[in-house]
Amino acid sequence: MNDMIRIDDLVFKYTRDDTGEEVNAIKGVSFAIEKGSFTAIIGRNGSGKSTLAKNINALLLPTSGFVYVNGYNTSIQENLWDVRQSAAMVFQNPDNQIVSSIVEDDVAFGPENLGVESAEIRRRVDESLKAVNMYHNRKKAPHMLSGGQKQRIAIAGAIAMKPDCIVFDEPTAMLDPKGRSEVMAIINSLNEEGITVILITHFMEEAAEADRVIIMDDGVVRLDGTPEEVFSHADELREMNLDIPMPVELARRLRARGIDIPADIINIEEMVEYLCQYR
Amino acid sequence: MSIQVNNLTHIYSPGLPHESVALDDVTFSAEDGEFIGIIGHTGSGKSTLVQHLNGLLKPTSGSIIVSGTDITGPGVVMREIRKKIGLVFQYPEYQLFEETVEKDVAFGPRNLGLSEEEIEERVREAIGLVGLDYEAVRERSPFDLSGGQKRRVAIAGVIAMKPEVLILDEPTAGLDPKAHRDVLEMIEKIHAHEENIIILVSHNMNDIARLADKVLVMDRGKLAMQGTPEEVFAEEERLEAIGLALPQPAQLMKMAREKGLAFEGSFLTLDAVEEALYNYLKKDQI
Numbered sequence: 092m093n094d095m096i097r098i099d100d101l102v103f104k105y106t107r108d109d110t111g112e113e114v115n116a117i118k119g120v121s122f123a124i125e126k127g128s129f130t131a132i133i134g135r136n137g138s139g140k141s142t143l144a145k146n147i148n149a150l151l152l153p154t155s156g157f158v159y160v161n162g163y164n165t166s167i168q169e170n171l172w173d174v175r176q177s178a179a180m181v182f183q184n185p186d187n188q189i190v191s192s193i194v195e196d197d198v199a200f201g202p203e204n205l206g207v208e209s210a211e212i213r214r215r216v217d218e219s220l221k222a223v224n225m226y227h228n229r230k231k232a233p234h235m236l237s238g239g240q241k242q243r244i245a246i247a248g249a250i251a252m253k254p255d256c257i258v259f260d261e262p263t264a265m266l267d268p269k270g271r272s273e274v275m276a277i278i279n280s281l282n283e284e285g286i287t288v289i290l291i292t293h294f295m296e297e298a299a300e301a302d303r304v305i306i307m308d309d310g311v312v313r314l315d316g317t318p319e320e321v322f323s324h325a326d327e328l329r330e331m332n333l334d335i336p337m338p339v340e341l342a343r344r345l346r347a348r349g350i351d352i353p354a355d356i357i358n359i360e361e362m363v364e365y366l367c368q369y370r
Numbered sequence: 371m372s373i374q375v376n377n378l379t380h381i382y383s384p385g386l387p388h389e390s391v392a393l394d395d396v397t398f399s400a401e402d403g404e405f406i407g408i409i410g411h412t413g414s415g416k417s418t419l420v421q422h423l424n425g426l427l428k429p430t431s432g433s434i435i436v437s438g439t440d441i442t443g444p445g446v447v448m449r450e451i452r453k454k455i456g457l458v459f460q461y462p463e464y465q466l467f468e469e470t471v472e473k474d475v476a477f478g479p480r481n482l483g484l485s486e487e488e489i490e491e492r493v494r495e496a497i498g499l500v501g502l503d504y505e506a507v508r509e510r511s512p513f514d515l516s517g518g519q520k521r522r523v524a525i526a527g528v529i530a531m532k533p534e535v536l537i538l539d540e541p542t543a544g545l546d547p548k549a550h551r552d553v554l555e556m557i558e559k560i561h562a563h564e565e566n567i568i569i570l571v572s573h574n575m576n577d578i579a580r581l582a583d584k585v586l587v588m589d590r591g592k593l594a595m596q597g598t599p600e601e602v603f604a605e606e607e608r609l610e611a612i613g614l615a616l617p618q619p620a621q622l623m624k625m626a627r628e629k630g631l632a633f634e635g636s637f638l639t640l641d642a643v644e645e646a647l648y649n650y651l652k653k654d655q656i
Binding site for chain 2: 110135136137183237238261264265267268269270293295332333334337338340341344345348349350351359360362363366367369370
């Protein structure tokens with residue numbers, strides 16, 4: 092059993108409060124996510140990607156189909172704690188997920204709720220804050236910190252639950268470039284330490300760092316593969332109103348003018364390496 | 371219309387232990403029809419600066435001359451200033467409050483004391499300019515719209531005041547790629563239509579490089595650099611010291627230069643890079 096997450100023919104429908112209209116947010120999605128992998132999920136607003144993420148964390152339950160997290164079926168009420176402890180979630184706006192007025196209290200909130208004994212909580216809080224480089228700020232008030240720092244506190248709160256998997260829902264959308272790179276560095280290092288990462292993002296450069304990219308559109312999976320495979324479908328991505336990474340777009344334009352460029356160039360480093368061969 | 375900012379300094383909590391200099395001797399000007407881009411880190415003073423330009427904050431020292439009037443002086447009627455200078459805050463959709471899109475957009479013009487016909491005309495025009503269908507959205511609740519649409523409604527509320535200077539503080543933050551492109555196209559369209567001064571605060575260097583006539587770089591309260599995008603982005607090392615990145619096309623060419631490839635120029639756009647690489651590669655390949 093090497094799947095962290097297994098999703099079987101997931102359908103999710105809800106009724107809009109204002110109009111009473113039924114919305115088909117997810118229309119039959121199946122895939123599995125391997126333990127220890129780093130998967131990016133991309134799609135425009137309304138494509139169903141955040142709804143999918145909330146189904147992984149049992150914040151939402153399938154209308155039909157199944158979601159298994161670490162083998163636990165999310166639809167079974169008794170599994171709720173196991174599901175949430177296996178897959179933690181970090182949201183877009185750090186201000187909406189910080190509950191305490193002192194950094195270390197905030198990080199302790201999750202493990203306290205799990206009933207972890209206090210010496211162990213102390214150890215987890217310290218470790219988690221060190222992992223996100225915020226240990227020196229442990230006594231500070233979260234509102235005195237920058238957006239990137241607050242998001243790192245939220246991540247520390249997730250790590251302190253000792254989850255096997257963390258689902259990040261656009262964690263960098265509200266951050267400046269420095270905050271974004273801080274958070275991406277933390278995400279990468281958590282993945283290297285063995286945590287399964289699911290990253291929902293609008294930034295193609297971030298998706299290019301993943302092992303696997305899943306493109307959602309209109310409630311279904313449209314593309315699924317390595318970043319190289321997925322970004323080679325430039326026309327389809329454009330038709331879904333998504334961007335492609337700049338080096339991929341550049342390669343595509345040059346190819347159209349008769350230059351022979353390998354299809355696996357997806358970042359700036361690889362493009363420069365390719366250019367150097369023709370020095 | 372012109373704005374002349376002279377030696378603007380703003381100190382938060384002067385005399386107190388947590389006194390901090392948010393703006394330190396900032397001087398620049400903006401002329402009719404100019405598109406100004408402001409870049410800098412969170413905390414560099416960008417937002418403090420733009421809040422001075424429409425009189426939300428008063429400087430500790432220095433002056434801001436808007437078409438001949440010093441708006442920092444005593445006895446200035448702020449309503450007159452805010453008529454001329456519109457500020458769209460970060461995440462402006464959080465400020466929507468009315469029952470319908472039409473009422474929300476009409477709120478500003480109504481406060482200006484315009485006639486009902488004039489208000490309706492302006493609301494219709496502003497909603498059209500932000501790329502929404504007036505008839506389709508006017509009676510809808512702004513809260514039922516998508517994130518990108520909400521933001522357009524909020525921006526329409528400012529445009530309906532017909533400001534001669536339109537300041538936008540990170541108008542594309544948090545939007546998906548499509549909504550991001552749409553909002554920028556909308557800003558270009560408004561700029562072309564109203565021929566106003568645009569001041570765009572952004573973290574996106576690609577957008578600033580493509581759109582701005584003049585770029586202001588803020589760093590720890592100081593105006594660290596100003597010039598055309600070509601001038602500013604040519605100073606790679608200074609930008610790096612401040613912690614700002616180059617536009618992506620320029621990053622690529624900088625890295626190529628560091629590997630010993632001879633590419634001369636500023637390469638701010640993908641088109642420029644495409645042309646240079648095509649010429650470089652075709653020698654060997656075609």
